[in-house]
Amino acid sequence: MSCVKEPALNLEKAITKIKEAAAKGAQIVCLQELFTSLYFCDVEDYDNFKLAEAIPGPSTDALQKVAAELGVVIIASLFEKRTQGLYHNTTAVIDADGSYLGKYRKMHIPDDPAYYEKFYFTPGDLGYKVFKTKFATLGVLICWDQWYPEAARITSLMGAEILFYPTAIGWATSQDEATNTEQYNAWQTIQRSHSVANGVPVVSVNRVGFEQDGLMKFWGGSFVTNAFGSLLYKASHEDEEVAVVDIDKKSSDSYRTHWPFLRDRRIDSYQPITKRFIDED
Numbered sequence: 001m002s003c004v005k006e007p008a009l010n011l012e013k014a015i016t017k018i019k020e021a022a023a024k025g026a027q028i029v030c031l032q033e034l035f036t037s038l039y040f041c042d043v044e045d046y047d048n049f050k051l052a053e054a055i056p057g058p059s060t061d062a063l064q065k066v067a068a069e070l071g072v073v074i075i076a077s078l079f080e081k082r083t084q085g086l087y088h089n090t091t092a093v094i095d096a097d098g099s100y101l102g103k104y105r106k107m108h109i110p111d112d113p114a115y116y117e118k119f120y121f122t123p124g125d126l127g128y129k130v131f132k133t134k135f136a137t138l139g140v141l142i143c144w145d146q147w148y149p150e151a152a153r154i155t156s157l158m159g160a161e162i163l164f165y166p167t168a169i170g171w172a173t174s175q176d177e178a179t180n181t182e183q184y185n186a187w188q189t190i191q192r193s194h195s196v197a198n199g200v201p202v203v204s205v206n207r208v209g210f211e212q213d214g215l216m217k218f219w220g221g222s223f224v225t226n227a228f229g230s231l232l233y234k235a236s237h238e239d240e241e242v243a244v245v246d247i248d249k250k251s252s253d254s255y256r257t258h259w260p261f262l263r264d265r266r267i268d269s270y271q272p273i274t275k276r277f278i279d280e281d
Contacts, residue, residue, distance in 0.1 A: 001013060001014065001017060001032065001035070001207065001208065001240045002207065002208050002209030002218075002240060003035065003036075003037060003038050003039075003207060003209065003211070004038070005037075005038055007036040007037055007051065010035060010036045010037060011035075011036050011059060011062060014031055014035050014036075015062065015063070015066050017240075017242050018031075018063075018066055018070065018072065018074065019066070019070065020242045021072070021242050021244060022070040022071075022072050024242070024244040025244050026072055026244045027072060027073065027096070027134075027135045028072065028073040028075070028133070028135055028136065028138070028162075029072050029073065029074050029075065030075040030164050030166060030203055030205045031074070031075060031076050031077060031166060031205065032077065032166055032167060032168060032205045032206055032207045032222075033077045033089070033142060033143050033166040033167050033168040033205075033206075033207070034077055034078070034079055034089070034168055035076070035077060035078075035166075035207070036051075036059060036078060036079070037051050037079065038211050039168045039170075039207070039211055039212075039216075039218070040120075041114075041115055041116050041117045041119070041120060042114045042115070042116070042211070042212045042215075042216065043116065044116050044119040048120065049081075049087065049120070051079050052079040052080060052081035052087050053078065053079065053080070053081055054080070054081055055078055055080045055090055055092050055103050056092070056100050057078075059076065059078055059092075060076065060078075060092050060094065060100055063076050063092075063094055064094050064098040064099070064100060065098065067094045067095065067096060067097070067098045068096075068097055068098025069098075071096045071097075072096055073093070073094065073095055073096050073133045073134065073135055073138070074093075074094040075091060075092075075093055075094075075138070075140060075164050075166065076091065076092045076093075076094065077089070077090070077091045077142060077166035078090055078091070078092060079120075080103070080105070082122075086122055087120055087121055087122060088105040088106065088121055088122055088124060089105070089106035089109070089117065089120075089121040089124075089142055089143075090103050090104065090105045090106070090124075091103065091104050091106075091140050091142055091166055093131040093133065093138065093140060095133050095134055096133065096134040096135065097134070101131045101132075101133065102129065102131060103126070103129075104124070104126065104128075104129040104140045104141070104142070105123075105124030105125065105126050106121060106123070106124050106141075106142040106143070106144070106145060107123060107124040107128070107141075107145055107151060108123075108144045108145045108147070108148055108151070109121050109122075109123050109144065110143075110144045114172070114212060114215070114216060117144070128141075128151060128154045128155045128158060129155070129158075130155060130158045130159050130160045136161045136162055136247075136249055137159050137160055137161045137162075138160060138161070138162055138164055139152075139155035139156065139158065139160025139161075139162065139163045139164065139200075140155075140163075140164050140166075141155060141163065141164070141165055142165065142166055142167075143165065143166065143167045143168060143169060145165070146165045146167065146187070146190065146191050146194075146204065147190055149190075149193070149194060149197065150273065152194035152197070152198055153194075153197065153198060156194075156198035156199075156200050160200060161200060161201075161249050161252065162200060162201045162202075162203060162247060162249070163194060163195070163198075163200055163201070163202045163203070164202075164203045164204075164205070165191060165202070165203065165204040165205065166205055167204055167205060167206040167207075167222075168206065168207050168218065169187065169206060169218065169219065170207075170211075170216045170217050170218035170219050171183065171216070171217050171219050172215060172216060173210070173214060173215055173216065173217050174215075180219070184219055184221055184237075187221075188204075188221065188223060191204050191223075191225075192225050192229040192231075193229065195225045195226070195227060195228065195229040196228055196229040196259075197261055198261075198262075199227050199228070199252045199255045199256040199259070199261070199262070200227055200252055201224065201225055201226055201227050201232075201247045201249075201252075202223075202224070202225045202229075203223075203224050203245075203247075204222060204223055204224075205222045206218065206219065206220055206221060206222050206235075207220070208220040208236075208237070208238060208239065208240060219237050220235050220236055220237045220238060220239070220241075221234060221235060221236075221237055222234070222235040222241070222243075223235065224243075224245040224247070226247070226248070226251060227248075227251045227252040227255045227256075228251075228255045228259070232245050232246075232247070233245045
């Protein structure tokens with residue numbers, strides 16, 4: 001969905017769309033990254049810290065009521081105020097009975113032009129997480145995490161049956177179409193590769209609309225894969241959409257059996273992955 005400046009209006013819109021998804025048969029609803037606000041990390045502005053809230057807190061309280069009313073799981077990405085001067089980019093998971101299951105704090109924090117997240121967010125310290133909900137065991141990672149195969153692998157090894165990526169990523173409106181296409185394709189491809197390598201479906205949810213005084217177009221393109229990276233659904237780059245996609249959790253066993261990447265992992269050889277860089281000497 002697209003967002004406006006007023007958090008209350010974004011929360012109201014999200015709840016409306018959750019109800020729409022539930023009416024279409026949704027069991028698990030994933031909202032985009034930082035859905036209660038505009039993407040404020042385009043600038044380093046101390047006033048933006050006022051957008052943060054406790055988790056659990058006001059937004060999760062409202063969503064817990066909706067989840068219990070509709071019988072759906074809700075994955076909600078929020079700006080967390082942990083204590084005075086300490087903030088995280090965090091996703092809360094609410095079960096279908098309205099219970100708060102816990103949170104995941106974004107591990108990889110970018111710092112690029114118009115994405116100044118290191119100014120706002122402390123890197124996550126809860127490690128990678130899975131959440132056992134009524135309908136599936138979910139793994140949740142957030143936006144910049146999606147570029148790291150290590151994060152997807154670890155979360156899958158912890159038992160995630162589906163990987164969810166709440167996201168906020170877009171194109172500078174000054175870019176040419178070839179650059180836009182290359183960037184989107186890379187973004188989708190890396191996440192589909194996590195699905196293939198780990199034998200799990202992937203759900204990636206992005207925002208749409210122009211922000212930053214029209215300088216940034218969030219590229220939408222939300223998508224769902226099966227457990228072998230095949231696209232089951234892809235959203236447009238412009239329109240707000242509510243989509244319900246059937247996911248077959250049992251298919252992971254078949255793909256993992258026929259493509260036994262987990263069986264053939266050489267875990268005895270992977271110690272170098274913990275180094276920043278491997279020098280020849």
